[in-house]
Amino acid sequence: MxxxxxxxxxxxxxxxxxxxxxxxxxxxxxxxxxxxxxxxxxxxxxxxxxxxxxxxxxxxxxxxxxxxxxxxxSRVVVAERDFPLRSAKEINTLIKQKLRRKLTVVGACIGDDAHTVGIDAILNLKGIAGEKGLESYREFAVSNLGAQVTVPELVNRARAEKADAVLVSQVVTQRDAHLQNTMEMSAAFREAFPAGRRPLLVVGGPRFDELATEELGVDRIFGRGTTPREVASYLVDKLVTA
Known part of the structure; x- marks a missing residue:
C-alpha cells in the first residue's frame, strides 16, 4: 500500500x-x-x-x-544513507591503512548559536546515547571550537589544522539564521581554498532539509538523531575509500 x-x-x-x-x-x-x-x-x-x-x-x-x-x-523523497555504516574498528583501520595519517576534523557552532549539545554529541569523547564521539577514534584528530565561532575564525582554524573536514552544528533557527550562517560559511571556504583543496563541509541540526546540500553549498547535511558513527562512516567514505 x-x-x-x-x-x-x-x-x-x-x-x-x-x-x-x-x-x-x-x-x-x-x-x-x-x-x-x-x-x-x-x-x-x-x-x-x-x-x-x-x-x-x-x-x-x-x-x-x-x-x-x-x-x-511512492512520491516521498528523502536523503537516503548512501555509504556503509562501519564499526569504530573498521573506521580506524581504514584511515590507518589508506590515509596513513590522522583524519583531521574541526567542528564548531557558528554565528550567535550558543547551543553546543549537537556538536559535542558528535565530537566529544562522551558522545551520545552510549555511542562515543569522534574524539574516541584513535585515527581522528579533533578540534572542537565550541560556540559562537565567527566564520573567519573557523576558516583560519581549518587552514591552520589542515582540516580534512569541517563540522558545523546549528540549532538556532529564528529568521532562518541557520541557513544564512551556513551559506556564509560555505561561501567563505570556497573563497579561501583553491578548487579541490577545500575541506569537506558538513552541517547538522534539527531544522535542516537534508536534501538542500546544493542550495547551501555544503557536502552533507545531517538531521536529528544522527550518531557519531554515522558521521565517522561518512567521512571515511568520502575522504578515505572514495
Missing amino acids: TIIRPYGDTTGDGMVQLSFTLPVPADKRAEGAALQLAAKMGMDPAMVVHAKQMGEGYTFFVVYGKVNHLVDL
Whole structure:
C-alpha cells in the first residue's frame, strides 16, 4: 500500500494533533480563533483539547481533528544513507591503512548559536546515547571550537589544522539564521581554498532539509538523531575509500 492517512483512534480515520501559539489572551474568543485556524488548515471537525496562557497576551493550543488529506509514499523523497555504516574498528583501520595519517576534523557552532549539545554529541569523547564521539577514534584528530565561532575564525582554524573536514552544528533557527550562517560559511571556504583543496563541509541540526546540500553549498547535511558513527562512516567514505 502506497496511499496512507493519519491514524488517531482507528486505522485511516485521518485524526491529527496540532499545537501552536496565538497572540491573544486565553479566553473563549481565543479558542474560537484557534478553531477557525484549524478549519482553514483542513481540520474538520476540530476541537481544542488544551489551551494555556503563555505570558501576557499569548495562548498555547493543542487542537485535535480530522483531515482528509492522503499521503502517497511512492512520491516521498528523502536523503537516503548512501555509504556503509562501519564499526569504530573498521573506521580506524581504514584511515590507518589508506590515509596513513590522522583524519583531521574541526567542528564548531557558528554565528550567535550558543547551543553546543549537537556538536559535542558528535565530537566529544562522551558522545551520545552510549555511542562515543569522534574524539574516541584513535585515527581522528579533533578540534572542537565550541560556540559562537565567527566564520573567519573557523576558516583560519581549518587552514591552520589542515582540516580534512569541517563540522558545523546549528540549532538556532529564528529568521532562518541557520541557513544564512551556513551559506556564509560555505561561501567563505570556497573563497579561501583553491578548487579541490577545500575541506569537506558538513552541517547538522534539527531544522535542516537534508536534501538542500546544493542550495547551501555544503557536502552533507545531517538531521536529528544522527550518531557519531554515522558521521565517522561518512567521512571515511568520502575522504578515505572514495
